[in-house]
Amino acid sequence: MAEPWAFAGESASLLGAQGGMVTLVEESSFCISGRSGDIVPGGPQGLFFRDSRILSRFELRLNGHQPEPLAASPVEPFSASFVGRSRTRPGRSESTLMVLRHRYIGRGMREDVTVRNFGSEPAFCALELRVEADFADLFEVKEGYVHSEPEDHRSESVDGQISFSCRKGTIRRGVRVTASEHGRVAGDVMTLEVIVPARGEWSMCVEVAPSIDDEEIEPRYRCGRPVERAAPTERLQKWRREVPLIETDHLVLRNVITRSAEDLGALRIFDPDFPERTVIAAGAPWFMTLFGRDSILTAWMALIADPDLALGVLQTLARFQGEQVDLLTEEEPGRILHEMRFGDAASLSLGGGTVYYGTADATPLFVMLLGELRRWGLARELVDSLLPHADRAIEWIEQFGDRDGDGYVEYQRASDRGLANQGWKDSWDAVRFADGDLAKTPIALCEVQGYVYGAYLARHHFAVEMGDQ
Missing domain, CATH: 2.70.98.40 (Glycoside hydrolase, family 65, N-terminal domain)
Known part of the structure; x- marks a missing residue:
């Protein structure tokens, strides 16, 4: 007892x-x-x-x-x-x-x-x-x-x-x-x-x-x-000092903004080959890597907090823009990558990763974000240096994105190793008809057509600005 x-x-x-x-x-x-x-x-x-x-x-x-x-x-x-x-x-x-x-x-x-x-x-x-x-x-x-x-x-x-x-x-x-x-x-x-x-x-x-x-x-x-001298600690402290502050007596709104700024700071990735460029990962913890669509949209929405994020994302995506046709990775000239992974990488550089290009929306979104940076009047010389990459992206839209010339950008994977669906809803069973049947490729997503239109508008803005109409 x-x-x-x-x-x-x-x-x-x-x-x-x-x-x-x-x-x-x-x-x-x-x-x-x-x-x-x-x-x-x-x-x-x-x-x-x-x-x-x-x-x-x-x-x-x-x-x-x-x-x-x-x-x-x-x-x-x-x-x-x-x-x-x-x-x-x-x-x-x-x-x-x-x-x-x-x-x-x-x-x-x-x-x-x-x-x-x-x-x-x-x-x-x-x-x-x-x-x-x-x-x-x-x-x-x-x-x-x-x-x-x-x-x-x-x-x-x-x-x-x-x-x-x-x-x-x-x-x-x-x-x-x-x-x-x-x-x-x-x-x-x-x-x-x-x-x-x-x-x-x-x-x-x-x-x-x-x-x-x-x-x-x-x-x-x-x-x-x-511990306080380690690079992650110093970077986070610098981020907190420089991110805009919002004053409000609305407690919930203040907490949401503070939490959002902390989360955004935690998603940043730094490439040792280009330490001045900061990019945004798709999400923690499983997707702490560069994604075309996710990184572009996040950087776009964060322009008011740190416009350098958008510039870093665009510069990095331009660095890995497609150069050739590769059926396994779905690389095509001018195409913007979908995802980067490092399972077999031999270095810490982003350049050492494995790139997969199977996405229909990242390429027009790339041009749209570049146009948004110009509209904000940010980093004019660096934005101008990325314009040839925007032109290559437009060429991809016209030559590879719209394969049948019907005016719509569609997708169809090049092999059974690629993503069956290559838009925001990229699960294999994500795109269906109203009766529940799976849609068959090639598929033209409605939002992608909107992105393509936005890309043309962005490129038109550059042309008008330069008197090249």
Whole structure:
């Protein structure tokens, strides 16, 4: 029989420890974990980098048990804090050990782990960190069909660190997990045993660094370096200083505007080849990459907040504008890309990604946004430099978009590997007749015809301005 006031049984918060998710994003890195901070295998959780899951397990145990989760608080889009406490020892009414985990995402991950002892005597602590890396493709994880182990998967435990690697196509991917405090490493488990002073604390830093072709990528957040000096932190602070402020006594409106500005700032992507160009990702966390239609429309709607976003999107899309006919990627001369992915990329540059062009609307939208920048009177010289790309986009509309010359831009995928539907509603069964039957390609979407008309109007504006009618 349990003593009065002595705890026996399982904590209610542990019974639902993984209920709810915490998502952090920073460019092409993102992390999905439970509210305990643990990354648990068998679902969508993980640490992702360049479209691959570089950690499929990251679980912390204190004295052989999972800490009881007390709180999870996202601090920034790329950082969060998790608070837990050790399980109550038999015969005790309260736990005296608290675990704090401060996580930072960016080209890998940093996690600061602190154990605080609120007791009146020193406390023994055995911390175990179990890690795994399956290098699963992002969409395999999202759709829930990760079945096979990657080619040439290896794991190694040396010098107090754990490393994993595999081959994906022609590229070798890897990840290394290290801790600032050395302990025992056996397989995929890192163990540290410490004595935490009475009313004192003990800390360590865990660093996760990805690699491509055996060349390690430097994480944005390094152990031993000030967090506030890291590039994501400085960029976000700069964004907050420069984004327009709205004053209103309407609380809901003020909260919506503030939240929108924060979300927009979190969606920005920076290309190391062109650091002055900022582009907008399609969405977090699964679509943290450049999309033609989504990036154009978001940048257009954000003109009042930061017109440089629109310019960066247009410059980047122009850089990858179609040059030739490729049936597999659906590239065509003058066509604007639909999506860029990095599963087999060998570099951090946007230029190292795989481009797919199967979309009917991004090309006319490109011309429309360029015309809108001119209408706003922004960056005239840079806008003028993009005009030849607008002309190539118009040529695509006339030569490839309207294949049968009936005046309508339609789409039909070039192979069974492409998107069946190539507009905003791009699910395979998204376009139907009124009776529910699936529409058969070629399909001319009504909104695309409106975009094409808008593209011609935008180009006409340039012609009138230059006296070239």
